[in-house]
Amino acid sequence: MTSGGGVIILVGAPLCGKGTQASLLSAALGIDALSTGELFRREVATGSELGAQMKAYMDKGELIPNDLTTTLLTNTLQLPQYAKGVILDGYPRNISHLDILLNILATIDRPLRAAIYFDVSKEKLLQRIAGRLVCNKCGVPQTSAGGGTTHVSPGVACPVAACVGGVLYHRSDDDPAVFERRYEVFARETLPLVECLRSAKHAKEFISIESRDTDDRASVHKRVVDALTHLILDSYSWFDHQLSLLPASSSSSSPASSSSSSSILDAAALTRFRDRALHENRSRRTGTALRRFVYLKTSNIRKYQEHAKIFDELYGIEVIRVPPSLPDDIALLLLQQRDKSLIPLAVLREETNLYRPVAASSSLPSSSSPPSSSSSSSSSSSSSSSSLELSSMRHGVQAVERSTMVA
Numbered sequence: 001m002t003s004g005g006g007v008i009i010l011v012g013a014p015l016c017g018k019g020t021q022a023s024l025l026s027a028a029l030g031i032d033a034l035s036t037g038e039l040f041r042r043e044v045a046t047g048s049e050l051g052a053q054m055k056a057y058m059d060k061g062e063l064i065p066n067d068l069t070t071t072l073l074t075n076t077l078q079l080p081q082y083a084k085g086v087i088l089d090g091y092p093r094n095i096s097h098l099d100i101l102l103n104i105l106a107t108i109d110r111p112l113r114a115a116i117y118f119d120v121s122k123e124k125l126l127q128r129i130a131g132r133l134v135c136n137k138c139g140v141p142q143t144s145a146g147g148g149t150t151h152v153s154p155g156v157a158c159p160v161a162a163c164v165g166g167v168l169y170h171r172s173d174d175d176p177a178v179f180e181r182r183y184e185v186f187a188r189e190t191l192p193l194v195e196c197l198r199s200a201k202h203a204k205e206f207i208s209i210e211s212r213d214t215d216d217r218a219s220v221h222k223r224v225v226d227a228l229t230h231l232i233l234d235s236y237s238w239f240d241h242q243l244s245l246l247p248a249s250s251s252s253s254s255p256a257s258s259s260s261s262s263s264i265l266d267a268a269a270l271t272r273f274r275d276r277a278l279h280e281n282r283s284r285r286t287g288t289a290l291r292r293f294v295y296l297k298t299s300n301i302r303k304y305q306e307h308a309k310i311f312d313e314l315y316g317i318e319v320i321r322v323p324p325s326l327p328d329d330i331a332l333l334l335l336q337q338r339d340k341s342l343i344p345l346a347v348l349r350e351e352t353n354l355y356r357p358v359a360a361s362s363s364l365p366s367s368s369s370p371p372s373s374s375s376s377s378s379s380s381s382s383s384s385s386s387s388l389e390l391s392s393m394r395h396g397v398q399a400v401e402r403s404t405m406v407a
Contacts, residue, residue, distance in 0.1 A: 006111040007077075008228070009088045009101070011194060012118035014182045015125045015132060017220065019141045021118070022089035023160070024221040029228075031084050036091035038139040039076060040064060061181040063093055063189060066100055074104050085113070094189040095196050112205055114231050115197045116224060120211040122183060129179055137166030207231065235277040240323040242269070243330075265330055271337050277320045278342070292343045293318035295334055297326055298350035307350070317345065324350075 008025070010018040022033035040058065044051040050068060057064050069091070077086065092098040105112060133142050135158040142159060158166030197206045207227045209220060229241050242265055278291060296307050296319050308319040322334075331347045338344055 006085055006113035007088055007101075007105060008085070008114045008116065009092065009112070010090070010116050010118070011092075011190065011197070013120060013122070013125055013186045013190070014179060015128045016118040016120040017141075017217065018089045018118060019134070019139060020217050021116075021221060021224060022087050023138070023140045024217065025087050025224065025228075028221070028225055029085070029087070031086060032081055033087040033089055034076065034082070035089040035139050036069070036073070037089070039072065040069075043072065061178045061185065063185060066096055069097075070100055070104070073101075074107065077104065077110070078108055092193060093186075095193050098193060098196065112202075114205050114207055114228060115202065116207045116209060116227075117194050117197065118209050118211070118220075124211060125183070126176075126179070129176055132170075133168040134171050135160065135163060135166040136169050138163040142168055205231070235273055235280055236321050236323070238276075239273050240325075243323055243325050243327075246327075265333075267333055267337065270330070270333050274320065274334065274337055274342070274344075278318065281318055281320075289341050290343070291318060291341060292316070292345055293320055294345050295320050295322045295326075295331070295347045296350055297322055297324045297347065299324055300350065303350045307348070322347075 008029075010022055012018050019035060022035065026033040040051075040054050044055045044058070050072070053068055054064055073091070076082075088101075092101050102112065133154060133156075134140070135142070138158060138160055140158070140160050140163070154168060154170055156168050158168060160166070196202065198208070207224070209223055209227070212219075226242075229238055233241065246265075278293065292315075294311065294317060296304055298304055298307075298321060301321075304319065304321045311317040311319050322331075326347070335344050335347065
């Protein structure tokens with residue numbers, strides 16, 4: 001998974017963990033993270049006039065003025081190392097910053113892929129101040145709190161494996177008094193930005209990660225990656241990724257061996273998948289509010305397109321592609337996600353020959369009642385194990401036709 005050349009921004013209060021998550025996301029996505037704070041500090045270290053102006057604001061815990069950031073950020077984002085995409089840690093921090101960033105991205109032809117907000121209470125942030133140190137080379141924060149390293153102190157070598165020669169130090173702006181001023185700036189400047197990102201204009205890119213008492217950096221990272229995969233990937237790719245995360249015993253199509261999979265992919269997640277898959281269906285011809293559809297288990301896009309064309313032309317029924325590894329218990333949940341306007345009719349298994357009859361097939365339960373694994377079994381052998389899927393397109397069409405005649 002990559003950001004496709006786009007920009008991911010991380011937003012949150014001081015000490016919320018943006019730097020740590022930026023480093024972890026960089027490794028997971030294969031793109032560089034850019035800490036604007038570190039970028040500004042490097043500019044300060046050069047002794048330039050621009051750096052001297054920035055230092056005056058940074059020492060007071062105040063935001064860098066817009067005119068001092070635009071040129072520096074524009075030139076930086078066009079460097080070759082950020083061509084595949086970039087994670088911005090610490091920028092934008094207010095609504096005017098967001099406007100500047102969007103203008104910069106339009107100028108250099110880059111999309112905004114995601115805005116991730118780390119929602120951590122002030123009380124928890126205050127608890128983190130004493131234990132936080134930062135590497136003077138890679139900029140990754142280290143702390144003994146929240147699942148970090150068990151022992152860190154100023155002057156100790158950076159524990160990040162890829163960082164050679166880095167040394168931990170205590171940042172001057174991590175002083176409690178400076179933190180209070182920085183948090184006041186956050187409440188005044190950045191919280192309105194969060195609400196702007198949460199609004200309808202940017203909602204499709206917005207992800208909120210709320211702090212939990214049980215959180216450590218690994219669990220937060222998993223939640224961020226899960227949210228990003230759903231945002232960046234299409235519906236099928238996201239679903240396939242989620243199924244790949246299931247325990248090995250849950251990936252079987254047998255209900256007995258997949259009892260835990262439905263607890264990992266719950267009804268709410270499956271509803272979001274269904275709604276997104278239907279939204280992605282640009283080939284739909286009917287303009288009616290009622291949408292009837294089948295799920296097709298196939299990784300073959302051509303076979304999916306063939307099924308979609310025939311079902312649409314003959315019956316006005318849509319086809320949603322799902323991975324072949326879909327377990328029975330999750331298939332059952334998919335078929336139970338229904339309301340007056342959205343009616344799932346069947347789970348079909350793609351065959352090499354679309355029209356080849358099979359030895360045995362079963363009719364689909366009436367769409368007026370949720371199906372059960374025992375009432376929609378199908379087998380082309382002597383096995384008595386139940387299955388939620390119909391075993392060919394011909395029998396699938398016939399079953400759908402029978403079920404929809406009484407719907």
